[in-house]
Structures are given as C-alpha cells and as structure tokens.
Amino acid sequence: MDIFIQQIINGLVLGSIYALVALGYTMVYGIMGLINFAHGEVVMIGAMVALSVVKALAASGLPVFAVILIALAAAALVCMAIGFSVERIAYRPLRRAHKLAPLITAIGISIILQHTAMLVWGRNYHAFPPILPASAHEIFGATITSLQVAIVLIAGLMMAGLMVLINHTRFGRAMRATSENPQIAQLMGVDINKIISATFVIGSALAAVAGLMVSANYSIAHYYMGFMLGLKAFTAAVLGGIGNIAGAVLGGILLGLIEALGAGYIGDLTGGFLGSHYQDIFAFFVLIGVLIFRPSGLIGERVSERA
Amino acid sequence: MSTVSPTLLEARAIAKHFGGVKALTDVSLSIRRGEIYGLIGPNGAGKTTFFNVLTGLYHPDGGELHFDGEKLQASAPHKAAQRGIARTFQNIRLFGNMTAIENVMVGRHVRTRAGVFGAILHDPFTKREEAAIHRRAEELLHYVGIDHRANDLAKHLSYGDQRRLEIARALATEPKLLALDEPAAGMNGTETEELRVLIEGIRADGITVLLIEHDVKLVMGLCDRVAVLDYGVKICEDIPAVVQKDPKVIEAYLGGSVA
Numbered sequence: 001m002d003i004f005i006q007q008i009i010n011g012l013v014l015g016s017i018y019a020l021v022a023l024g025y026t027m028v029y030g031i032m033g034l035i036n037f038a039h040g041e042v043v044m045i046g047a048m049v050a051l052s053v054v055k056a057l058a059a060s061g062l063p064v065f066a067v068i069l070i071a072l073a074a075a076a077l078v079c080m081a082i083g084f085s086v087e088r089i090a091y092r093p094l095r096r097a098h099k100l101a102p103l104i105t106a107i108g109i110s111i112i113l114q115h116t117a118m119l120v121w122g123r124n125y126h127a128f129p130p131i132l133p134a135s136a137h138e139i140f141g142a143t144i145t146s147l148q149v150a151i152v153l154i155a156g157l158m159m160a161g162l163m164v165l166i167n168h169t170r171f172g173r174a175m176r177a178t179s180e181n182p183q184i185a186q187l188m189g190v191d192i193n194k195i196i197s198a199t200f201v202i203g204s205a206l207a208a209v210a211g212l213m214v215s216a217n218y219s220i221a222h223y224y225m226g227f228m229l230g231l232k233a234f235t236a237a238v239l240g241g242i243g244n245i246a247g248a249v250l251g252g253i254l255l256g257l258i259e260a261l262g263a264g265y266i267g268d269l270t271g272g273f274l275g276s277h278y279q280d281i282f283a284f285f286v287l288i289g290v291l292i293f294r295p296s297g298l299i300g301e302r303v304s305e306r307a
Numbered sequence: 308m309s310t311v312s313p314t315l316l317e318a319r320a321i322a323k324h325f326g327g328v329k330a331l332t333d334v335s336l337s338i339r340r341g342e343i344y345g346l347i348g349p350n351g352a353g354k355t356t357f358f359n360v361l362t363g364l365y366h367p368d369g370g371e372l373h374f375d376g377e378k379l380q381a382s383a384p385h386k387a388a389q390r391g392i393a394r395t396f397q398n399i400r401l402f403g404n405m406t407a408i409e410n411v412m413v414g415r416h417v418r419t420r421a422g423v424f425g426a427i428l429h430d431p432f433t434k435r436e437e438a439a440i441h442r443r444a445e446e447l448l449h450y451v452g453i454d455h456r457a458n459d460l461a462k463h464l465s466y467g468d469q470r471r472l473e474i475a476r477a478l479a480t481e482p483k484l485l486a487l488d489e490p491a492a493g494m495n496g497t498e499t500e501e502l503r504v505l506i507e508g509i510r511a512d513g514i515t516v517l518l519i520e521h522d523v524k525l526v527m528g529l530c531d532r533v534a535v536l537d538y539g540v541k542i543c544e545d546i547p548a549v550v551q552k553d554p555k556v557i558e559a560y561l562g563g564s565v566a
Contacts, residue, residue: 165427171423188363188388
C-alpha cells in the first residue's frame, strides 16, 4: 500500500513540474500555432542559473529562504530575457512563413541554447548544494519532504495565478482573443506583437521556476537535462490538448502520475525483466497513444478547430 | 472656437489589386460626420475589399485615407481601431470560445490600459478599470438587446444574436465611424426592421455609419448618401433617390444594357 501512496506523491511532484513546463508549450502553441521546441532548454538554463546562484551564495551566511529567492529571481530574469529574445529574433521574422520554417528554427534554437549552456557550465553534472532542510513527513505510510510539499504548493499557486490572469484580466482576454483570431484581435486595438512577447516571457518565467524545482528535487543539473524534460512536458501538453491551458495542467499531473506509478510497478509487472530506469518509456507510450486515439487531447478542442 | 471639418473620412484614389485582378481602382469618396453612408454594388464589386483597406487588414496599392483630419496609417489594424474605426464582418467573426460579454470586453481593449503588471499587482487602478470595462460591456449588450446571453459562449448564440454581438463589440471600441458589412444578411423581415432601428439609434448617438448592404429597401430607407461600386470602380455617388434611377447603376445590377 505505501509504495502506491509513495508513487502518487512522487507523481504529483513530478507532474507539477511537467505542468509548469507544459504551460509554456501550450500558451505559445495556442497563440501562434508554433511548437516551441526550445522551451525545454529554457527550463535547463533556469536550472543552471539557479544552481549557480545557490552555489555562489551557499556559504554567504544568508538564510536559505533568501538564497532560494535570489536564485529564483536570477533564473527568472535570465529565462525571460531568453524567451523574449528568441521570439523577437528567431520567430517573429517567420510569422508569415510556412509552419515548418519556425518549427525547424525552434529545433535550431534548442541546439544553440544547449551548446551555449555546455560552453558556460561544461559537460559535467552539477550537484545542487545541500542547503535545503531535509525534513521528511510521514503520511499514510509514505514520506514526503518539505521540498516536495513546497514544489506542489508553489506550482499550484502559480498555475492558479496564471488561470486568473488568463481568464479574468484585460491582458488575458487580449491573449485569448489573439489565440482565436489575431486579425480580429488587432481590430479591437490589441497589439498582438506585445501579447506574443508577453506570452513568451510568462512561459519562460514558469520555465525558470520549473528549472529550479527540478534541480532542487533531483539535486542535480546538467546541460542536457532540458531535452528529455522538454519532450515530456510537450507530451503532457499534447495529452491535455495542446493550446488548452487547463489541459496542460491536467496533462502534466497525469503524466507525472503515470510515470511514477509505471516506474513503481514496472518491475512487478514484467517479473523483474524491466526495472524502474525504464520509466521514460511511459511518457512516449502516452504520446503515441494520444496521437493515435485522441489527437486533440483530453480536453482540447481548439486543435480540431484549427485543423 | 475651432471648426471641425464636416468630412470624417476621405478616401483618395484607393487602389488594390490581387495579382492581375483590380479589386479597387482609384476609389475616392468622402463620408460626412453623422451620416449613414451606403456602399453598394454587385457581388465582387470590391465593397469588402474597401472595408479591409479602411480597417488596415489590407495594404492599399495606391491612394490614401484621411480620417478625422489626419492621414490614416496603412495596414495597421490596431491603429485604425485607436483612431476610431470599427467594423463588423459579412461572415461573422466573433471570438467563438469566449462568452458574449467577454467579446465585448475585448472591444474595450483599445480604450483601456491595464497590462500584465497591473493584472499581477491587481492595484486599485486596475480593479477600477476592470469594473468599468465590465459595466460598459453590460450596457452595450443591453443596448443591442442580448444582455440575457451575456455568459453564453459566442459560438452558441443564434445567428441574429451573433450579428448583434458583433455590433456591440464594435461599439465597445468607441468608434467615430462604424463600418457594417452586410449586417442584414440572413435576417428575416422582423430582424431587419430591428436592425434598422438599431442603426438609426447608433447614428443618433453621434456615430457615423458606413453600410455595405444588399437589402435595397434597407439601404434606400436608411442611408443619407449611397456610393455604387462596380468592378472596383465607383460609378455613382448621390442620395438614394437619384442613385436608384442612375442608368449606370441599373446596368451594373441588371447586367448588360437595358433597352
């Protein structure tokens, strides 16, 4: 029983992170029909920047809370600047081009970001300094650390905030209007360039938070980590219905749970033939399954309308 | 006291072609403040193309537009909205997945300011502005007579209600010139009559109306002046009674020469 509860907890933590990253994919897709494959790398850079700041300040005597906050601010600023610049430099000139051009550009940007990170931080794994209190709590026979609680809470708060922003503010209405029909939105006085820039900046800020969470949760960061994480978050976005904000949250949490439970039980299910290190295959089973049986995702309808 | 020019919109030799097709050839017309100006012509005459140039959706290949005393920047829809030009579409183009009231609230975008930071900080200014946007949207839905559908998704509204909603959304931008592209299309007699009353009311509120319409009775009953386009060329411009009798207009509508 406790392994089940434990995997549910792990799944929620992982899923919260996927959801934050998936939101970045889905917002950009919703507004300009582009799958921004560079988004995973933005998460990686967020993780690297945050980790570097934590390392630099670990011995400074500042309280842990302040160190984390400074790291988060630094990561968010760097990521937002990258998100803004990438849209401006790489995607905006291609707005009227064939859809394949920005997609390939996104892959190119992804490679550029990854290798720039490699030049800056090297090829080695970086350990997250052990500054976080390692307090663990028992619930239903499973353990959850304070860090995990914080990850789920902060991710939940950010997602709730984003929902309010999108559904109940002037900016959010302009964003939804742009995603439905940019031309008509312009006729209402919406400057769609600003809305698109803001969308990238917000997505990148969420990515920075997710980056810090991943590196703190796994105590490690690496220049290549954005690739797999990005693919999985993309899967989560597709699972929920790409372009749909609530779908990204649902898809992220579900994918986290599927992966955690899959990893927890794969050994039993295959009689020990496959171990938990095969956990990555679940995300891709999910991706293939969704694309075959429900390409519009669980709660996506925008996609079918666009097609 | 400075005198305000009686002309609200002046189009000077507007030209637009698509490949070899001349959709508009040197179309010049001027619309006076406070009038209801009709733009008619057979299908494909270039009426909607003119609307698209006017609202910045198309870049004209020649000519220029002067609006409210200043030159209108070509192909900048959000600037046209700012200057006070709003429009509806022949084939209704609402934000289908947003509610009726949200559609109108988007229309307030051009006259309001709060940005991302305001949204995040939720300061008193932003709160007041948001409340004002909501109030105005409610008023406009009431004005066009669909306040009972405020919280329904636009795509779930009936055809007639969607037309009204599109007008409410256009009015939300506080236009000086409201351009209506075939607002009576697909409406029955009662609905058309209601529409006529609505357009009269809009003009009475001081908004100049530019109307593309096929319903001749509606155009002749409503408009102060009418221009006729045929194959992208303005062939006539006058009061309805004169336009109706113009031989060139009759020929354009009936095709070929009338013996």
